[in-house]
Amino acid sequence: MQVHSFLDRDTETYTHVLADVEQQLCAMIDPVLNFDAKSGRTSTSSVDEVIEFVRERGWALKYIIETHAHADHLSAAIHVKESLGGQLVIGQHITEVQKIFKQIFNFDTSFRTDASQFDILTDDGQTLALGSITITAMYVPGHTRADMAYMASDNEKTxxxxxxxxxxxxxxxxxxxxxxxxxxxxYRSIQKLLALPEDTVMYLCHDYPRESRQHCPTTTVAAQKLENIHVKDSINEAEFVQMRERRDATLDMPRLIIPAVQVNIDAGNFPEPEDNGTRYLKVPINALGE
Incomplete structure (x- = not known):
């Protein structure tokens, strides 16, 4: 098993490539589409680096995995699929998120909330085969109702x-x-992750380091249990909930949440062009944040 991580510096998002090198198969996790909010222009510069990496090695892309419908970047899943093929995977509870945001954005009846935009819907404990690697879905809601972590195991490591x-x-x-x-x-979802063996390497979707360190795509279960500033072993559920709710009340909405959510719940698709040939996204007024 190999894992290669690519940082999109604008959104501080990691796209990971998980590979069975011997069988030349891979999966791509959380690909990023570049989006300039000031101009409304998109670019594939970030994900094209990942696509070229896969092509150079001659690997076949089997899965494009979204851990959830992101609010901080737009998914490049459609571009990846058009470039490399592969099946688009997301947790089955994405239907709940689709229904919530269909109301917020007042999408018309043509917007599907059955997750049929995706190819594979995973449930807790469901497995996917990637050559000699077994990928197991872990349902970890809380951030959204649809978050999934994905555990990858072969004969050497997890x-x-x-x-x-x-x-x-x-x-x-x-x-x-x-x-x-x-x-x-x-909190309860995190406990599922922290119950994994302490030497398990965790691949992060984002890293927001202070100036004193560089971006890093990984941590371990042991490091989280010992050092996580919000949820290490000495912090109980009540303390965590109090901290999290107080902290969340001070946070601004992510700068890309409005374009990101409405694109990502539709599997990375933009709305159909209108009669002038231009695609449009909606901006709900006074519907998010306070």
Whole structure:
């Protein structure tokens, strides 16, 4: 098993490539589409680096895995699929998130809330085969209702892609104030991850380091239990919920949440062009945040 991580510096998001090198198969986790909010222009510069990496090695892309419907970057899943093929994977509870945001954005009846935009919907404990690697879905709601972590195991090791549930120990944990989020639920989801063997490597979706260190795509279960500033072993559920809710009340909405959510719940698709040939996204007024 190999894992290669690529940082999109604008959103501080990691896209990971998980590979069975012997069988030349791979999966891509959380690919990023570049989006300039000032101009409304998109670019594939970030993900094209990842696509070229896969092509150079001659690997076949089997899965494009989204850990959840992101609020901080737009998914490049459609571009990846058009370039390399592969099946688009997300947790089955994405239907709940689709229904929540369909109301917020007042999408018309043509917007599907059955997750049929995706190819594979995973449930807790469901497995996917990637050559000699077994990928197991772990349902970890709290940040949103649909978050999944994905544990990958072969004969040599086990790693886990945690999405936005956990960050590096000095950064902490995901916010829970988006529609459908819940701090108590997040705490319990994190305990599932911390119950894994202590030497399990965790691959992060984001890293937001202070100036004193470089970005890093990984941590371990042991490091999280010992050092996570929000949820280490000495912090109980009540303390975590109090901290998380107080902290969330002070946070601004992510700068890309409005374009990101409406694109990502539709599997990375933009709305159909209008009669002038231009695609448009909606901006709900006074519907998010306070």
């Amino acid at each position: 790693v886990v892609f945690v999405g936005d549930t956990l960050f590096a120990p000095d950064v902490g944990t995901a916010r829970c104030d988006f529609p459908g989020g819940d701090a108590k639920t997040l």
